[in-house]
Amino acid sequence: MEKLIKRALDIAHLFDVPRGEMTCEPYGTGNINDTFCLTVRPWTGAARRYILQRVNRYVFPDPQSMMGNIQRVTHYLRGVIAREGGDPARETLTLVRAMDGRPWITDASGDLWRVYLFIEGTVSTDRPETPERFAAAGEAFGRFQRQLGGFDASTLYPTLPNFHNTPARLQQLTNAIGADAAGRRAEVGAEIGFCMARAAQTDALLRELEAGCVPLRVTHNDTKMDNVLLDEKTGRGVCVIDLDTTMPGFVLSDFGDFIRTAANTGAEDDPDLDKVDVDMDIFRAFAKGYVESTASFLTPVERENLPYGAQLLTYMQTVRFLADYLDGDNYYKIKHPEHNWQRSKAQFKLLQSIEAQEKAMNDYIAGL
Ligand code: ADP
Ligand code: GN1
């Protein structure tokens, strides 16, 4: 890590930030990119902070096209936010340019680095203490989609093709089972069985939804609690961050992935499956915030299927973790050899719990 911090500091000097003493420390808890908080203490004036990130090139093989999406989306959002009387520097991400004028640096080894203004006076946490904060996140993700309502989703580069495409994820699992690259197929027979048992039904439901014209919109595709910055004083949702996976998609996916990640009484990788359950208070708080801020554009089919989104995304994550375990852990960073297997089991337990609450979730949304 020391070596990486040193490299990050060298890179930081290539960006258009004030001259002065620079320090850099690892920041956040993401599974994909390397994130640092860069502090610059100019010779005169107050210290300034930035977020410096090295993009994961295994996950994002074409990071420059991804950066193109982020530039276009944040540019568009800045216009909408200004028209609505908001503060564009605070309510969307701002890329800092490098000395050569581009908003990123590609280093000698081919890694892409970028710098964002640090949005001060905000907090991001994956475990807020009050339901109001989940409602604020729901409002913020809904607002993000509303503000991007006039942006033609089909013009965005498909950064990660088939990212939230469940049949394609099932195909990856089928391929991983066939290849058995890490020699783990025999031990995960039960989990393979759970995933395959739901495959045909999922396929049928998705076809139905597509036939019912669920529209393609600009979606975030990584809607976690810690991807929203909340005002540290008021708790209001200030800014949706982590725009790497912003692509055309279905709103069910953004709603569903939030419930999967935030409304779990246990951890995503909980070794104790008894701790994993869907937290209906969090579901209700988020759903209320989200449905209120999307009321002006959500179609009835989208609205009715929001709870199904929670099932779909939890199922997809069960499949993704299992496929990565079978492949030999190429994709997700792991903390121990069975980590992806454990993650997959915990996600499957969550899926069962969400399925058990299907009626309660549908009733709640219908009553909003
Ligand atoms: P990852 O893809 O690794 O999740 P993120 O872009 O979400 O990376 O950044 C990790 C963390 O850094 C976030 O959860 C948030 O706490 C913080 N962060 C990111 N961007 C900003 C920003 N512009 N201002 C303040 N904090 C930020
Ligand atoms: C990854 O880095 P993070 O935690 O924001 C992944 C998500 C998964 C998640 C599972 C680009 O997101 O899709 O749901 O891990 N992001 C990518 O923890 O694959």
Ligand code: MG
């Ligand atoms: Mg993040």
